[in-house]
Amino acid sequence: MQSIRDLKSNFSGPPPPPMAPGPDAYLQGNIRMTLEDTELWKTFYEIGTEMIITKPGRRMFPHCKVNLSGLIPCAKYVLLVDMVPEDGFRYKWNKKKWEVAGKAEPQPPCRTYLHPDSPAPGSHWMKQSVSFLKLKLTNNTLDQHGHIILHSMHRYHPRFHIVQADDLFSVRWSVFQTFTFPETSFTAVTAYQNTKITKLKIDHNPFAKGFRDEGTNKKRRANKDPSCLEKRTKSSYDGFDGEDEELPKRKEEDGVKEERYSPWDAEREHRVRTDSPVGADTRDLYSTEQLVPTPASYQSYRFHEYGKSPSPSSSIGSSNSRSGRSSFESRVPDIATVPDHDSSKPREVGPSSCGPQHLPGPQDYTGVLNMSVAQASKPGVIGHHIYNPYSTEQPLGQWGGPGPSQYPPPHHLTTDYTTQAVHHSYHHGNVAEWSQYPLFSYSCW
DNA sequence: TCCGCTCACACGTTTGAATGGC
DNA sequence: AGCCATTCAAACGTGTGAGCGG
Numbered sequence: 378m379q380s381i382r383d384l385k386s387n388f389s390g391p392p393p394p395p396m397a398p399g400p401d402a403y404l405q406g407n408i409r410m411t412l413e414d415t416e417l418w419k420t421f422y423e424i425g426t427e428m429i430i431t432k433p434g435r436r437m438f439p440h441c442k443v444n445l446s447g448l449i450p451c452a453k454y455v456l457l458v459d460m461v462p463e464d465g466f467r468y469k470w471n472k473k474k475w476e477v478a479g480k481a482e483p484q485p486p487c488r489t490y491l492h493p494d495s496p497a498p499g500s501h502w503m504k505q506s507v508s509f510l511k512l513k514l515t516n517n518t519l520d521q522h523g524h525i526i527l528h529s530m531h532r533y534h535p536r537f538h539i540v541q542a543d544d545l546f547s548v549r550w551s552v553f554q555t556f557t558f559p560e561t562s563f564t565a566v567t568a569y570q571n572t573k574i575t576k577l578k579i580d581h582n583p584f585a586k587g588f589r590d591e592g593t594n595k596k597r598r599a600n601k602d603p604s605c606l607e608k609r610t611k612s613s614y615d616g617f618d619g620e621d622e623e624l625p626k627r628k629e630e631d632g633v634k635e636e637r638y639s640p641w642d643a644e645r646e647h648r649v650r651t652d653s654p655v656g657a658d659t660r661d662l663y664s665t666e667q668l669v670p671t672p673a674s675y676q677s678y679r680f681h682e683y684g685k686s687p688s689p690s691s692s693i694g695s696s697n698s699r700s701g702r703s704s705f706e707s708r709v710p711d712i713a714t715v716p717d718h719d720s721s722k723p724r725e726v727g728p729s730s731c732g733p734q735h736l737p738g739p740q741d742y743t744g745v746l747n748m749s750v751a752q753a754s755k756p757g758v759i760g761h762h763i764y765n766p767y768s769t770e771q772p773l774g775q776w777g778g779p780g781p782s783q784y785p786p787p788h789h790l791t792t793d794y795t796t797q798a799v800h801h802s803y804h805h806g807n808v809a810e811w812s813q814y815p816l817f818s819y820s821c822w
Numbered sequence: 823t824c825c826g827c828t829c830a831c832a833c834g835t836t837t838g839a840a841t842g843g844c
Numbered sequence: 845a846g847c848c849a850t851t852c853a854a855a856c857g858t859g860t861g862a863g864c865g866g
Contacts, residue, residue, distance in 0.1 A: 429858090429859085431827095431828085432827095432828075432829095435857085435858090436857070436858090438857095438858090469825085469826095516827085529826075529827080530826080566826090567826065567827050567828080568826075568827075568828095568859095568860095569859080575859075575860095578858085578859080579858085579859070582857085582858070582859090583834075583835060583836095583857090583858090584833090584834065584835060584836090584856085584857040584858045584859090585833095585834080585857085585858045585859060586833080586834050586835075586858085587832070587833035587834050587835095587858075587859080588833080588834095588858075588859055588860080
């Protein structure tokens with residue numbers, strides 16, 4: 378786990394460089410990704426972000442929104458997000474802080490969320506921030522809607538992947554550039570544990586406006602027994618003396634206060650001393666870039682110096698993604714996307730140096746990528762295959778030690794094709810083992 | 823008894839179809 | 845006929861709190 382001090386230095390680092398790179402920036406493969414709403418994310422992170430997971434699926438708040446630069450304007454890219462366990466533990470909320478409550482449960486089926494605009498030209502991704510608003514988290518391991526499946530009381534962080542690929546067919550042959558942001562890590566919960574998080578969510582999430590104190594939601598509260606209301610108000614905000622004005626005020630403070638990490642203090646120390654079920658010796662496999670076989674010439678411009686990354690967590694991590702190539706060839710990713718494909722939103726159609734751009738509408742990759750292009754909510758469209766996480770091809774237990782059939786030779790990535798390893802934009806002390814959390818579930822390739 | 827999970831609920835936001843004016 | 849702005853209802857997203865089960 379990254380130390381608090383390290384984190385602080387990351388948070389208080391220099392402001393990101395301008396998003397518009399120089400004309401030759403992309404020639405150097407200098408793809409950059411910055412997280413939006415970092416102040417908000419940090420505010421949550423300082424307290425210990427929690428994300429509700431429900432059976433039907435719940436959006437994240439704050440939701441993931443990133444800015445991209447350094448892409449080749451006319452080359453097409455696919456954007457993906459998956460969730461990676463922070464460690465191998467299950468947690469419990471004990472009064473005012475999180476504590477380790479044992480080993481993690483077997484990892485649920487690995488899901489990857491495909492941004493609905495994918496694939497789209499680099500100019501499309503760079504012209505405005507890219508939002509993953511509709512990404513949903515669920516604890517339903519039988520989920521058929523393509524939501525990302527997580528375990529409650531476990532910690533995760535989102536991982537963003539940029540793949541240069543003309544279509545989803547060729548994703549598997551392309552180079553992945555992977556980005557993570559330490560402040561986006563969170564604990565998946567079925568009900569909020571830390572009342573400070575509840576209040577933060579209510580204060581910042583417009584959908585929760587009805588629960589704010591400012592005079593709204595009178596009807597609901599009026600129906601409550603005053604004593605209960607008092608009790609709730611007292612307990613809910615216990616220890617959180619910040620009123621609405623506090624947050625903007627805090628933004629003006631420089632850096633991050635160490636004491637705000639208190640929810641994790643004990644746990645952090647514990648984890649440093651405790652062996653992760655996934656093993657600690659592979660932590661340096663947590664690479665920024667996950668490489669998939671591709672012609673060498675194709676890669677030449679894609680590798681870059683990550684020290685320049687504008688990520689708030691930019692630091693030099695380590696190492697190559699090592700992999701066996703045997704598994705990627707026969708598997709396809711389980712890619713999830715939102716049911717309501719945003720194909721109706723304005724697309725990149727204006728003139729550009731790339732010539733006319735036609736962003737594809739929803740495409741039917743069924744049978745090719747085995748993706749749940751989650752039209753599940755639309756009767757009549759669901760006819761095609763929807764990924765079954767519990768098919769015989771994928772038993773549970775990814776974490777506890779996958780069987781050979783489940784995880785054929787170490788990785789689907791091979792050093793044979795990696796011209797160069799690129800460091801991750803940050804390094805946790807005990808991040809989940811990379812090999813255990815491939816971009817795409819092995820069951821899907 | 824404790825703890826985690828599910829569900830119904832009330833409330834607010836978002837979305838898109840319908841309508842009317844120009 | 846076409847465009848734009850407004851209205852309105854349905855769908856959706858949210859946290860709450862009671863109840864259930866291990």
